[in-house]
Amino acid sequence: xxxxxxxxxxxxxxxxxxxxxxxxxxxxxxxxxxxxxxxxxxxxxxxxxxxxxxxxxxxxxxxxxxxxxxxxxxxxxxxxxxxxxxxxxxxxxxxxxxxxxxxxxxxxxxxxxxxxxxxxxxxxxxxxxxxxxxxxxxxxxxxxxxxxxxxxxxxxxxxxxxxxxxxxxxxxxxxxxxxxxxxxxxxxxxxxxxxxxxxxxxxxxxxxxxxxxxxxxxxxxxxxxxxxxxxxxxxxxxxxxxxxxxxxxxxxxxxxxxxxxxxxxxxxxxxxxxxxxxxxxxxxxxxxxxxxxxxxxxxxxxxxxxxxxxxxxxxxxxxxxxxxxxxxxxxxxxxxx
Ligand SMILES: NC(=O)c1ccc[n+]([C@@H]2O[C@H](COP(=O)([O-])OP(=O)(O)OC[C@H]3O[C@@H](n4cnc5c(N)ncnc54)[C@H](OP(=O)(O)O)[C@@H]3O)[C@@H](O)[C@H]2O)c1
Numbered sequence: 001x002x003x004x005x006x007x008x009x010x011x012x013x014x015x016x017x018x019x020x021x022x023x024x025x026x027x028x029x030x031x032x033x034x035x036x037x038x039x040x041x042x043x044x045x046x047x048x049x050x051x052x053x054x055x056x057x058x059x060x061x062x063x064x065x066x067x068x069x070x071x072x073x074x075x076x077x078x079x080x081x082x083x084x085x086x087x088x089x090x091x092x093x094x095x096x097x098x099x100x101x102x103x104x105x106x107x108x109x110x111x112x113x114x115x116x117x118x119x120x121x122x123x124x125x126x127x128x129x130x131x132x133x134x135x136x137x138x139x140x141x142x143x144x145x146x147x148x149x150x151x152x153x154x155x156x157x158x159x160x161x162x163x164x165x166x167x168x169x170x171x172x173x174x175x176x177x178x179x180x181x182x183x184x185x186x187x188x189x190x191x192x193x194x195x196x197x198x199x200x201x202x203x204x205x206x207x208x209x210x211x212x213x214x215x216x217x218x219x220x221x222x223x224x225x226x227x228x229x230x231x232x233x234x235x236x237x238x239x240x241x242x243x244x245x246x247x248x249x250x251x252x253x254x255x256x257x258x259x260x261x262x263x264x265x266x267x268x269x270x271x272x273x274x275x276x277x278x279x280x281x282x283x284x285x286x287x288x289x290x291x292x293x294x295x296x297x298x299x300x301x302x303x304x305x306x307x308x309x310x311x312x313x314x315x316x317x318x319x320x321x322x323x324x325x326x327x328x329x330x331x332x333x334x335x336x337x
Contacts, residue, residue, distance in 0.1 A: 009090045010035055013188065014335055015316050016082070020075045021061030024322075035080075035118040039095040042119050044105060044226065047133035048308075049112035050084030051317055051330045052141050053170045053249065059318070063256065074161035080111030081088040081314075085119060086127055086136035096121045108284040115185040116333050120183040125289035126138060128296045129302055131303065138169075138303040138329035141293050145248060145282040146224075146286065152280055153246040157182030162213060162220040162238065163226025166202060167193035168319030170248060172304040174224050175200040180300045186220070188213045188228070196327050198257035199306065214238035224248060232266060232277065239275050241275060247279040304328025311335060 012031045037043050051320045054271055057066060058076055061271040067073050068093040089099050097148055098104060103291035107124035109117035127136045137244075149170070155161060161178045165171040166187025178185045179201035194205040222244045223235055237286045239245060242317040263279035270277035295301040306327040309317040317330045 009045070009116060013115035014311060015080050015111065016287045016311065017079050018059060018076055018081055019079065021059070024059065024318040026059070027315045027318070029312050029314075032080075032114075034116045035114075037091065037094040038120075038331070040121055041093045042089050042096055042099055042105070042118050042121055042124060043091040044085055044087040044109060044117050044124075045090040045336070046085055046109075046112060046115055046117050046312040046334050047336075048086050048137035048334070049082045049117075049140060050137045050139070051082070051321060051332060052084065052316075053251070054083065054141060055081050056318065056321065058233075063260065069120045078110050080114050080117075080201055080232075081106050082114075084109070084137055084140040084142075085109040085117050086139075087117070090116060091264030094269070095119075099124065104133075104333040106133075106140055107286065107289055110138050111313060112137075112245040113332055115336060117334075118208045122253060123284045123287055125286040125293060127294045130297050134308050134333060135294045135303045135305055136332050138305050139292060139296070140284070140289065141260075141282075142169035142329060143173040143177075143282065143301070143303070144284060144288045145170045146177050147292060148282050149174060149226075149246045149248045149280045149289055150177055150222075151329070152278055154276075155181045155222055159183045159221035160218065160240075162186050162188065162218075162223045163202075164188040164208075164213060164223065164225045164325070165248075165250070166197045166200075166205070167327060168227065169326075169329050170226050171224075172200055174195070174226065174303065175202050176301045177295070178224075178303075180295060184221070185215070186218070188309050190324070193327055196304065219243065222246070225250060226239075229262065232262060232269065236273070236275055236277070240273050245275065245277045245278070247277075248282075279290040305331055307331070308333055 167189035
């Protein structure tokens with residue numbers, strides 16, 4: 001570890017800790033040792049951390065399939081939740097070449113709901129200069145997923161693009177990014193968030209409570225399906241004959257696979273039809289963070305941060321996310337700011 005610290009990190013830190021799967025009641029705030037960093041990792045002094053649906057899945061261990069996929073069989077593999085991070089480099093591992101102590105960074109870490117988090121060097125990038133730490137923490141996972149979803153779907157200028165789940169973490173970026181590609185965007189969300197989705201640039205909005213977005217006369221070149229678990233045959237109906245479907249996510253009541261079967265069936269069916277049906281498994285790499293930074297610093301994409309909660313209110317923030325009350329993104333800030 002490089003010992004060239006501005007100020008040496010303390011021995012312990014405040015962190016949200018979770019020792020078993022469950023509701024946000026399993027989260028408690030306590031003092032624990034700082035994470036150890038590997039040679040290719042950076043210790044980030046966390047200023048802000050992003051909250052997203054992935055954090056909910058890791059908290060609950062649902063769908064159960066994910067426990068078999070390496071997230072921890074009986075309890076979360078990582079005791080400290082949260083992954084999206086923005087902060088200042090406090091120490092670097094021996095093999096780190098891109099960062100030095102004091103750099104302002106954002107990206108994906110292990111255990112972001114803490115005063116310090118370890119992050120692989122290749123999952124971090126310099127923080128966009130036009131963003132606060134709070135805004136930057138809202139970018140890494142959600143915006144990267146949106147960018148990868150649109151890229152996988154071959155988004156292009158003048159296409160008709162349907163974003164299902166447009167008012168959420170991923171969707172709020174998908175709408176803005178699709179507009180930067182020159183697409184005509186229809187966003188699906190609840191009526192109370194239609195104003196937000198329009199302010200993000202959507203040309204049209206559809207309220208999923210009153211209107212089935214796959215039912216109308218419009219045929220879309222690309223559907224980015226982030227929410228709702230609509231059946232594949234309905235989604236295909238709303239696509240042009242050679243349109244692209246990208247399944248990003250969507251919550252369902254199924255505890256075992258969580259509706260994942262639809263994502264697996266889509267690529268199989270795609271072999272036999274002219275439409276291209278794909279599922280996204282997002283990956284984290286700093287190249288996407290750099291692409292997003294260029295768009296952010298050019299003023300083309302802005303994180304939609306709805307609420308900023310202190311670390312000791314993290315469970316409250318999670319309950320708001322579960323209740324569907326968040327408009328865009330929620331961010332957690334650390335006691336040391
Ligand atoms: N494939 C991947 O690699 C990947 C990566 C990241 C996330 N995901 C998944 O993507 C999904 C979305 O994540 P997120 O962080 O954006 O979640 P989020 O912030 O909770 O947003 C959920 C969105 O879904 C909308 N919605 C809820 N019920 C709906 C329905 N019946 N029909 C249409 N829209 C509905 C919500 O609209 P209102 O709030 O207006 O009701 C909101 O826009 C999750 O399932 C997550 O696990 C997948």
